[in-house]
Amino acid sequence: MIVTERFALEEGFKKRLRERKAEFGFNGFGEAVYYRTYSRRKPDGSQERWADTVIRVIEGIFSIRKQHYKEQGLAWDDTRWRPFAESMAESCFSMHWLPPGRGLWIMGTEYIYERGSAALYNCGAVDTTDLVDSADWAMDMLMSGVGVGFNTAWKGGASIPDKSEPKLYVVEDSKEGWVRSVRLMLESYCRGGPFYRYDYSRIRPAGSPIRGFGGTASGPKPLIELHQRLEKIMDDYCHEKIDTTRCIVDVFNAIGVCVVAGNVRRSAEIALGSPHDETFLHLKDYDRFPDRKDIGWISNNSVVLHEHEDFEKLPDLAPLIRKNGEPGILNLVNVQKYGRFGQEIHDRAWLTNPCGEIALESHELCNLAEIFPTRCPSRDAFDKAVEYAAFYAVTVSLLPTHRSETNAVVARNRRTGVSISGIADWIETIGVARVTRILRDSYKRVRRINEKLAKESGIPVSLKVTAIKPSGTISLLAGTSPGMHYPVSRYAIRRLRSGNSSKLTRFLIEAGVPHAPDEYSENTTVFEFPIEYANPRSQNEVSAWEQFALLAMLQREWSDNMVSCTISFDEAKEGGQIEHMLAMFAPVIKSASMLPRLKGIYEQMPIEPIDKEGYEKRLRRMPTIDWSRFAGSDGAGEGFCSILACNI
Numbered sequence: 001m002i003v004t005e006r007f008a009l010e011e012g013f014k015k016r017l018r019e020r021k022a023e024f025g026f027n028g029f030g031e032a033v034y035y036r037t038y039s040r041r042k043p044d045g046s047q048e049r050w051a052d053t054v055i056r057v058i059e060g061i062f063s064i065r066k067q068h069y070k071e072q073g074l075a076w077d078d079t080r081w082r083p084f085a086e087s088m089a090e091s092c093f094s095m096h097w098l099p100p101g102r103g104l105w106i107m108g109t110e111y112i113y114e115r116g117s118a119a120l121y122n123c124g125a126v127d128t129t130d131l132v133d134s135a136d137w138a139m140d141m142l143m144s145g146v147g148v149g150f151n152t153a154w155k156g157g158a159s160i161p162d163k164s165e166p167k168l169y170v171v172e173d174s175k176e177g178w179v180r181s182v183r184l185m186l187e188s189y190c191r192g193g194p195f196y197r198y199d200y201s202r203i204r205p206a207g208s209p210i211r212g213f214g215g216t217a218s219g220p221k222p223l224i225e226l227h228q229r230l231e232k233i234m235d236d237y238c239h240e241k242i243d244t245t246r247c248i249v250d251v252f253n254a255i256g257v258c259v260v261a262g263n264v265r266r267s268a269e270i271a272l273g274s275p276h277d278e279t280f281l282h283l284k285d286y287d288r289f290p291d292r293k294d295i296g297w298i299s300n301n302s303v304v305l306h307e308h309e310d311f312e313k314l315p316d317l318a319p320l321i322r323k324n325g326e327p328g329i330l331n332l333v334n335v336q337k338y339g340r341f342g343q344e345i346h347d348r349a350w351l352t353n354p355c356g357e358i359a360l361e362s363h364e365l366c367n368l369a370e371i372f373p374t375r376c377p378s379r380d381a382f383d384k385a386v387e388y389a390a391f392y393a394v395t396v397s398l399l400p401t402h403r404s405e406t407n408a409v410v411a412r413n414r415r416t417g418v419s420i421s422g423i424a425d426w427i428e429t430i431g432v433a434r435v436t437r438i439l440r441d442s443y444k445r446v447r448r449i450n451e452k453l454a455k456e457s458g459i460p461v462s463l464k465v466t467a468i469k470p471s472g473t474i475s476l477l478a479g480t481s482p483g484m485h486y487p488v489s490r491y492a493i494r495r496l497r498s499g500n501s502s503k504l505t506r507f508l509i510e511a512g513v514p515h516a517p518d519e520y521s522e523n524t525t526v527f528e529f530p531i532e533y534a535n536p537r538s539q540n541e542v543s544a545w546e547q548f549a550l551l552a553m554l555q556r557e558w559s560d561n562m563v564s565c566t567i568s569f570d571e572a573k574e575g576g577q578i579e580h581m582l583a584m585f586a587p588v589i590k591s592a593s594m595l596p597r598l599k600g601i602y603e604q605m606p607i608e609p610i611d612k613e614g615y616e617k618r619l620r621r622m623p624t625i626d627w628s629r630f631a632g633s634d635g636a637g638e639g640f641c642s643i644l645a646c647n648i
Contacts, residue, residue, distance in 0.1 A: 001113060001114055002067075002113060002114065002115070002116050002399065002400070003063055003064060003067045003112070003113040003399065004067065004113075005063055005066040005067040005070050006059070006063050006066075007059055007062035007063045007065075007066050007078060007081070007085070008059055008078075009055060009058065009059060009082070009085060009086060009089065010082065010086075013086050013089075014051070014055055017051045017054065017055065017089060017090070017093060018049070018051040018052070020051065020093065022049075022050035022051070022093065023094070023095070024050075024477055024478075024479065025095075025476065025477060025478050025479015025480065026476065026479045026494065026529065026531040026532070027529065027530065027531060027532070027619060027622065028529070028622075028625060029476065029494050029496070029529035029531050030476050030477040030478065030479055031477075031625070031627060032496055032504075032508070032513075032527070032529065032625070033473050033476045033477060033496065034050065034053075034477055035504060035627060035630055035633065036496065036498060036504050036633075036635070036636055037101070037105065037473055037635055037636050038053060038101070038104045038105045038635050039053060039633060039635055040053075040056075040105070040109070040633075040634050040635050041631075041632070041633070041634050046631065047630060047631040047632065047633065049627075049628075050093065051093060053104065054089055054092050054093045055089065056107065056108035056109070057092065057099055057103060057104060057107045057108055058085055058088055058089040058092065058108075059108050060107040060108025060109070060112065061099075061103075061107060061108075061391075061392055061395050061396070062081060062085050063108070063113070064117075064395055064396070064398055064399045065081075065395045065398060065457070066078075066081075067398075067399070068398040068399070068457060069457065072457070072458055074456075074457065074458065087384065087388075088388045088391070091381070091384055091385055091388050092388065094375065095372055095375050095477060095478040096371070096372060096375050096376045096381055096382070096384070096385040096388075097369060097370060097371045097372065097385035097386075097388050097389045097392075098369070098370050098372070098474050098477065098478065099369055099370075099392055100122050100367065100368045100369060100370065100469075100474065101122075101472065101473055101474055102119060102120050102121065102122055102145055102146075103120050103367075103369075103392070103396070104474070105635055106119050106120065106145075107120060112399075115402060116399060116400050116401045116402045117396055117397075117399035117400065117401050118140075118141065118144040118146065118365070118401040118402060118403070118406075119144045119145050119146075120367060120396050120399075121144075121146050121365040121366065121367050121396070121401075122146065122147060122353065122355075122358075122366065122367060122368050122417075122469070123146065123147060123149075123353030123354075123355070123357075123358040123360065123365060123366040123367075123368070123417070124138075124141045124146040124147065124148045124149070124353065124360065124363075124364070124365045124366075125148060125149035125150065125351035125352060125353060125360035125361075125362065125363075125364060126138050126141075126148065126149075126150050126351070126362050126363055127150075127151055127153055127350075127351065127362035128150050128151055128152065128153045128154045128248050128252075129153045129154060129155075130154070131154045131186060131190055131248065131251065132183060132186045132187055132190050132191060134150065134154075134362075135182060135183070135186055135251055135252065135255060136179060136182070136183045136186075137363060137403065137405075137406075138150060138252060138255060138269075139178070139179045139182055139255045139258075139259065140175070140179050140403070141365075142255065142256060142259040142269075143175045143178065143179065143259055144175070146365065147268050147269070147270075147353050147354040147355065148252075148256075148269050148270075148353075148354070149269065149270040149271075149272060149351050149352045149353050149354055149360065150248075150252050150269065150270075150271060150272065150351070151271075151272040151273070151304075151350075151351060152244070152245050152248050152249065152271065152272070152273045152274070152277070152280060154244060154247075154248050155244070156237075156244040156247075157190065158189040158190045158234060158237060158238055158247075159189065159192075159238055160189070160234075160235060160238045160239075161188040161189060161192070161193070161194065161195040162194075162195060163195045166194070166195045166196055166197040167194045167195070167196050167197075168196070168197060168198075168199055169181060169184055169196045169197075169198050169199065170198075170199040170201070170202060171198055171199065171200055171202060171203060171220075171223065172202060173202045173203050173204050177202075178223055181196075181198055181223065181227070182226065182227075182230065182255065184196050185227060185230050185231065185234075186230070186234070186251070189234040189238070198223075198224075198227060200220035200223065200224060203219065203220040203223070204219070205219050206218055206219030206221070222257075222258045222259075223258060225258065226254055226255065226257075226258035229250075229254040229295070230251060230254055233247060233250045233251055233254065234247070234251075243279055245273065245277055245279040245280050245283075246279055246283070246289075246292075248271075249271045249273075249280075249283060249299070249301075250292065250295065252269055252271065252299065253269065253271075253292075253295040253296060253298050253299055254295050256268065256269045256295075256298035256299065257294070257295045257298050260298065268298060268299065268300075268354045269298055269299035269300075269354055270299055270300045270301070270302060270328075270352060270353065270354040270356070271283070271299045271300070271301045271302070272301075272302055272303070272304050272330060272351060272352065273301065273302075273303055273304070273327075274303065274304065274310075275303040275304075275305065275310050275313035275316070275317060275327075276309075276310075276313065280301065280303070280327075281303070281317075281320060281327065282320075283296060283301055284296055284301060284324060284326050299354070300326065300328060300354060300593065301326050301327045301328070302326075302327050302328035302329060302330050302352070302356070302591070302593065303317065303327045303328075303329055303330070304330045304332050304350075305329055305330065305331050305332060305333070305586065306332040306333060311586065311587075314579065314582045314583060314586060315579050317329070317582065318578040318579040318582060321578055321594050322571060322575040322576075322578055322596065324596075325566075325593065325594055325595035325596060326593070328356065328591065328592060328593030328594070329582070329586060329591065329592055329593075330352055330356075330359075330590070330591050331586060331587070331589060331590050331591065332350060334587075334588075334589065334590045335347060335349055335350075335359040335562070335590050335591075336348070336349065336350070338560075338590075339464055339560030340443065340555065340556055340557065340558065340559065340560050341552075341555050341556045341588055341589075342556065343560065345463065345464060345560060347359065347463060347464070348361050349361050349364075350362075351364075352562070352591060353366065355469060355470050355564045356470075356562060356564045356565075356591040356592075356593065357417060357419070357467040357468055357469045357470070357559070357561060357562045357563060357564035357591075358415070358417055358467055358561050358562060359561060359562055359590065359591075360415075361409050361413070362409075363403070363405045363406045363408075363409055364406065364409045364410060364413065364415065365401065365406055365410055366415045366416065366417055366561075367393050367396040367397065367416060367417070368393060368416070368417040368418070368419055368467065368469050369388075369389035369390070369392045369393040369416075369417075369418055369419065370389065370419045370420070370421050370469065370471060370474055370475075371385045371386060371389050371418070371419065371420045371421070372385075372420075372421055372422050372475075372478045372480055373385075373420065373422060373426045373438075374422045374425045374426050374429060374480055374534065375422070375478055375479075375480070379438075382438075382442075383442070383445065386418070386442050386445050386446060386449075387445070387449050389418045389419075390416070390418050390445075390446045390449040390450055390453075390465065391449065391453065393416035393417065393418055393465075394414060394416050394450055394453055394454070394462060394465075395453075397410055397411075397414050397415075397416070397459075397462075398457065398459070411459070411460075412460065413460075413462070413463040413464075414454070414459055414460055414461070414462040414463065415462060415463050415464055415465075415561070416450070416462050416464075416465050416466075417464075417465075417466065417467030417469065417561050418446050418465055418466045418467070419466070419467050419468055419469040419471070419483070420439075420468060420483075420558065421469075421471040421474070421475045421478070421480050421481070421482060421483055422475065422478070422480030422481050423435070423468070423481070423483065423484045423550075423554070424481045424484065424485065424486040424487070424535055424537070424542075425480055425481050425533070425534050425535045427550075428535050428536060428537060429534075432553070436553060436557055439554070439557040439558040440557050440558075442558075443466055443557065443558055443560075446465050446466055447465060450462050450465050464560040464561045465560060465561075466558055466559050466560050466561060467559050467561040467562060467563070467564070468483055468484050468554050468558065468559050468562075468563040468564055468565070469483055469564055470482055470483045470485070470564040470565070470566070471483045476494075479534075480534075481533055481535055483564060483565070484547075484550055484551065484554055484563060484564075484565055485539070485565065485566070486535065486537060486538060486539045486541075486542045486547075487533040487535055487538055487539060488538060488539050488607050488609055489533075489538045489539075489540075489607075489609030489610070490532060490533050490535060490536060490537075490538055490612075491530070491531075491532055491533075491609070491610050491611060491612055491614070491615035492530075492531055492533075492607050492608060492609050492610060492615075493528050493529070493530060493531075493607070493608040493610055493618070494528075494529045494530075494531045494606070494607050495526050495527065495528055495529075495604060495605070495606055495607070495608070496526070496527045496529065497518060497521070497524055497525070497526055497527075498524065498525055498527065499523060499524055499525075500523045500524060500525055501523065502633070503630070503631070503632045503633045504630070504633055505525050507629070507630050508525075508527050508625075509525070511623055511625045511626070512623040513527045513528070513529070513622070513623060513625070514527065514528045514618075514621070514622075515527045515528065516528075516604070518604065519603045519604050520604070526604050528618070529622070530610070530614075530615050530618035530619045530622065531615075532615060538609070539568050539597070540570075540597065543574065544567050544568065544569040544570075544574050544577070544578075544581060544594070545574075545577075545581065547565065547567045547568070548567060548581055548584075548585045548589075548592075551563050551565050551567070551585070551589055551592060552585060552588050552589055555588070555589050555590060556588075562590040562591045563589070563590070563591070564591070565592055565593070566593050566594065566595050567581075567592060567593070567594045567595070568594075568595055568596075568597050569594055569595070569596060569597065570596075570597055571596040571597070571599075575596070578594065
């Protein structure tokens with residue numbers, strides 16, 4: 001047990017919080033997302049309601065801080081912290097701020113108290129100079145729910161092992177057992193180790209519950225497929241059928257697909273390569289590399305711009321971006337020299353997380369928290385939300401992970417990412433001039449809070465403290481636009497997918513929510529909810545130029561890490577201007593990706609634009625859902641973390 005101390009809110013306060021009605025966003029769609037993704041079974045077997053989740057999160061984060069203070073011999077007094085904790089809980093309940101999806105789902109659980117903080121983190125990255133060690137770390141973190149970035153640094157060096165008399169490895173039914181099996185496979189090629197055949201008999205069958213971490217087991221099939229893929233990848237590399245770049249990315253993509261298919265945790269990857277590497281630039285060209293189609297989708301691919309000649313490649317990148325939105329760009333010059341643009345903060349980072357809002361060193365993790373200004377009824381409420389988000393994000397770094405190499409870099413940098421969502425809604429409400437001023441003042445507030453907490457808890461001040469995350473399901477709970485992005489449409493059908501065996505599926509069908517079988521996935525049902533964004537401007541009404549300008553403003557005024565964004569563009573009208581956009585904005589930003597706007601409608605899109613009349617018609621048909629009857633679910637944890645998927 002790593003965390004033995006416990007902090008508890010007073011029973012009277014918890015009772016009052018449980019009596020309050022939660023105001024989820026989007027006509028109840030946010031509430032459906034909450035119950036699908038974050039509501040867990042309580043120790044007594046009953047289902048968490050929103051107040052229960054908030055209480056678990058707040059008691060968990062204060063238990064971590066209390067543990068740190070006790071271990072360091074620092075003064076701790078529950079009565080001193082309790083009023084602050086109660087106010088923080090009330091602000092969280094009202095969704096003025098929220099922890100990241102990882103924290104909302106698993107903070108305050110026995111799993112965290114026993115295993116450490118890895119599962120609380122959003123962002124991770126690893127350098128691949130040592131292919132074996134980096135793959136080991138990446139699979140471990142992916143299976144903990146961390147999105148992982150990786151580069152193409154491995155210089156090669158592998159040979160086909162002697163397969164004539166393989167050794168037997170019995171795979172243990174645990175995360176550690178799966179990771180170990182992959183390490184042994186790669187060691188046999190890269191380090192001259194023995195070749196293994198695998199016994200999967202100890203792995204629990206598909207559908208079995210996963211105790212502690214939650215969810216249900218997949219059975220051994222995803223791991224069997226991973227071993228087969230890895231053997232083929234390494235054999236092809238040794239026979240010079242693929243080059244080093246493909247070998248690295250294929251290994252990591254195969255691992256990522258296994259983790260997603262394994263139902264252990266859904267996460268994603270970003271591959272970082274050189275703009276001069278022709279293989280890397282065309283990894284998503286499945287006409288050229290048709291055998292990558294089954295695994296290539298798991299990662300977004302971005303090029304690193306560091307030297308003068310890298311920036312000279314921007315004209316060559318424009319046609320690739322126009323075609324399918326990749327590669328994205330990472331300006332390493334600005335990453336390593338600046339915090340907010342113009343504010344010098346020297347940073348050793350040379351990697352990034354999949355969503356592109358946090359630059360990282362190898363083996364580093366970063367935790368986020370999110371503020372929703374349009375949910376805050378006053379400036380005072382917003383200022384308090386800033387304080388609570390800053391408190392949450394840095395407190396997670398007080399709890400070590402189970403990896404010593406990660407603990408070393410996290411303890412040195414204490415990097416956090418206090419983020420803001422609903423920015424487009426906020427701008428349309430009060431104007432960009434006021435938003436700019438508030439961001440500038442609030443950044444200073446985050447810094448002051450971070451410095452105060454660091455001094456009190458005896459740790460270094462965080463290297464960087466703010467970011468703009470893309471926001472996936474968390475912004476859906478609050479009912480805002482995600483991150484800096486404008487909504488696809490003011491009125492839309494939002495679809496929620498759920499496995500047919502889940503309790504949520506049966507519950508929503510019985511409640512009368514419109515639904516249909518999933519056209520693309522077996523044993524899955526798609527539910528439809530009408531939603532309205534509090535924003536008169538849709539994505540189609542905001543040019544790519546304006547989106548780039550907003551990105552640059554946020555990098556200048558708020559984010560000393562990075563701004564995650566997917567610049568959507570009209571291929572016909574703006575596709576020919578991509579080179580000019582990159583030339584003008586790449587020097588003053590840190591990261592960006594672009595994506596051509598979707599042409600037309602396809603069946604069961606995650607979000608489908610509709611008009612006001614269609615929205616009102618669907619809204620009248622929606623049933624009132626009695627969530628007090630829902631029980632027996634342990635949530636699904638956070639969904640994908642990727643530049644192109646977080647805001648879809």
